[in-house]
Structure formats: structure tokens, C-alpha cells
Amino acid sequence: MQLVIKNLTKTYKNGVKALDDINIEIGAGMFGLLGPNGAGKSTLMRTIATLQSPDSGSITFGDIDVLNDKMALRKLLGYLPQSFGVYPKLSAEALLDYFATLKGISSKTEREAIVKEVLEITNLYDVRKKHVAGYSGGMKQRFGIAQLLLNNPKLIIVDEPTAGLDPAERHRFLNVLREVGTNCTVIFSTHIVDDVKELCKEMAILNGGRILQHSTPAQATQELEGKIWTKIIERDELEANEAMYNILSSNYNQDNTLNIRVYSDEQPSSDFKRANAQLDDVYFIALKGDIENPVV
Incomplete structure (x- = not known):
């Protein structure tokens, strides 16, 4: 299923134009949205996830008109925001069972099966009885992936998921995300170039609410050789x-x-x-050109 975004704009009350006529199509697989802090990535992610409305434009996912049929999109959506809170005194297993109930899985047998499955996918099954509040940063992020998998989503959005993780936790998290992203559309928002280089088959660079470049990491790098x-x-x-x-x-x-x-x-x-050209070079050239040639 294709995610198609056309002429999407959003200006906040303080005058900041967070989205400036965004036009992009995203297909199945891992898609990296790369940009510095304040580029508009989180605004775009929240808008796609139906958590806020744009001033104008349209979003479709397959045959779903996202802005006019938010519930239809939410049934197919898995979302991991930049800040993910958990209940302090519940185990991972109990909390996932609760989330599964909220997502409409009424059968206890079905909930037990899906909870076991997502715990195994995210390598958390051995610590399923432990309170999530006691998890490390990387484990919490993997728990975030577990909760979004409960409804077998076709569209997954993860916003800055590796920020603050140590190298080992980041590696484990990316491996989990790589595994779950094979059969659906995954939008991976980050300011870390290596995340996109390691994970994504397609990418876009965003800054100032505008798409500066849209290609594959390999193609973008090859053009600079x-x-x-x-x-x-x-x-x-x-x-x-x-x-x-x-x-x-x-x-x-x-x-x-x-x-x-x-x-x-x-x-x-x-x-x-x-x-040899690197993806970092692609990123810096795009940002440097944007700073030197701003849209006014």
C-alpha cells in the first residue's frame, strides 16, 4: 500500500511553518526521514498518525483518506512516538495484554498468543514478568515496538527511536525494527545518518518543513562519487x-x-x-544548500 502525501502544510500559532507544501509517496519497506532537530519531522509523523490536523493538503494510505477517516487508518497503524510513557508497576506481559484489549482483541486466548509472539519478536520474552519501568532505554524502545505490533499494522511510524540509546542497545533495536519492517510500510524518523544508512532502502531529507531530497541512500551517495x-x-x-x-x-x-x-x-x-562519498556528505550538502538558499 502506498502512502501518498500532497501539498501538506502546517503553521503553528507562533508563526512557525512546520510543514511547507510537503509532497511525497512512500511504499512498502523501510523509509528514512532524515533531518535535524526542529526540521518538522515530528509534526509530519503526528499528522500522518492522525494526532494533529494540517492546515491544508491530503494524505491517503491505499484507499483510505487519512484526514477524513482517521479511525480506518488507526486500525492499520502502529506508532512509537519520540516520548513513550509506561505504567510504573505493571509487567511487560500484563501491560501488553492491557494494550491488546484496548485494540479490540477480546479473546483471552488470542491475546495470550499475540503477546507471546510480540515479546519473542522483540527479544523481551525472558523479561516479560519484569516491570517495564525498570527496563533499560533500549528495552523500553523494544517494548514500544512490541505494543505497536499487537494489531498487525500495515503502516508503522517510529519517531527518533534511537536517540539516547547506547551503541549495543541501538544495534539490538535496529535489528528488531529491520525484522518487523519486511512486510509493511515503516517510516523511520531520525537525525542520525547512520540509522538511515544501516536500515532504510529509501530516504528523504527534511528541513524547515520542506523535502530537500528524496532518493535511495545508495543512489544519493553514488551521485557524489x-x-x-x-x-x-x-x-x-x-x-x-x-x-x-x-x-x-x-x-x-x-x-x-x-x-x-x-x-x-x-x-x-x-x-x-x-x-569515497558517504551518506553524511549527502546530508550536509542538502542542509548547506537549504541554509544558503532559503525559501522566503
Whole structure:
């Protein structure tokens, strides 16, 4: 099923235009929505999830008119918001049983079966009797995936799910999400480029409420091959180099020098070496172009 968004706009009462004429189509599989904090990602996620209304535009999922038939979409939706609260004194098993009841699964036998299944998918079955409030950050996020799977969703939305997770927890969470995202549409909102690179077959970069780029990670990176250059400079040379070159990023070396990455169609100077393009470069180029050429 295709999620089709047309001319979606949203301006808050304080004058902030969170969504600025969004047009995009998202098919089955893992879709990464990449952008900095404040780009409009959460507003777009909440709007798709029917938690807030846009000023104008339309959203369809298959034959469902999302904005005019919210309940039809909610029956097919699994949603993990950026902040996910839990009841403090309930076990994972009990809380999932409660959520399953709220989602209309009235048969106790059916609830037991689906709760067991989602606990196993998210690798939480061995700690099912433990209070969710005592889970680690990564375990809570995996519990969030478990609860959204209870109604066998066709559309899954996860908003900044790996923020704050340590590397091991992040790896486990991404593995779970990769497994559940094979048979439905998953929109994965994040500001972490590596999440999209590891997980998503298609992506869009969002900033200022606008889609800056829409392609696959592989295609976006391939388009930059031969145009990324690098050299090592001293720290006090950064400002001068910024004035001369289109610097995308800079990283410290162990000797306190800087390794700069520059975008250029041709070798900027003889002391630059060609580097393999990375998805980070795609992201920084999109944001840099947006800052230098804002829509007014």
C-alpha cells in the first residue's frame, strides 16, 4: 500500500511553518526521514498518525483518506512516538495484554498468543514478568515496538527511536525494527545518518518543513562519487579554508589536526585527496544548500 502525501502544510500559532507544501509517496519497506532537530519531522509523523490536523493538503494510505477517516487508518497503524510513557508497576506481559484489549482483541486466548509472539519478536520474552519501568532505554524502545505490533499494522511510524540509546542497545533495536519492517510500510524518523544508512532502502531529507531530497541512500551517495575531497589542516587554518572551500565537515585527529571534507566538482587544490562519498556528505550538502538558499 502506498502512502501518498500532497501539498501538506502546517503553521503553528507562533508563526512557525512546520510543514511547507510537503509532497511525497512512500511504499512498502523501510523509509528514512532524515533531518535535524526542529526540521518538522515530528509534526509530519503526528499528522500522518492522525494526532494533529494540517492546515491544508491530503494524505491517503491505499484507499483510505487519512484526514477524513482517521479511525480506518488507526486500525492499520502502529506508532512509537519520540516520548513513550509506561505504567510504573505493571509487567511487560500484563501491560501488553492491557494494550491488546484496548485494540479490540477480546479473546483471552488470542491475546495470550499475540503477546507471546510480540515479546519473542522483540527479544523481551525472558523479561516479560519484569516491570517495564525498570527496563533499560533500549528495552523500553523494544517494548514500544512490541505494543505497536499487537494489531498487525500495515503502516508503522517510529519517531527518533534511537536517540539516547547506547551503541549495543541501538544495534539490538535496529535489528528488531529491520525484522518487523519486511512486510509493511515503516517510516523511520531520525537525525542520525547512520540509522538511515544501516536500515532504510529509501530516504528523504527534511528541513524547515520542506523535502530537500528524496532518493535511495545508495543512489544519493553514488551521485557524489568523485566530488568529495579531503585534506588535513591545522586547527587555526580552519577559518581560512572555510572561506576558500565548500567544507562539509571536519573531524579531529589524534594529533589535534583536522581532517576536512570538501564538496567540489574538481580537485580544489593539489593537496586534496579524493575520498569515497558517504551518506553524511549527502546530508550536509542538502542542509548547506537549504541554509544558503532559503525559501522566503
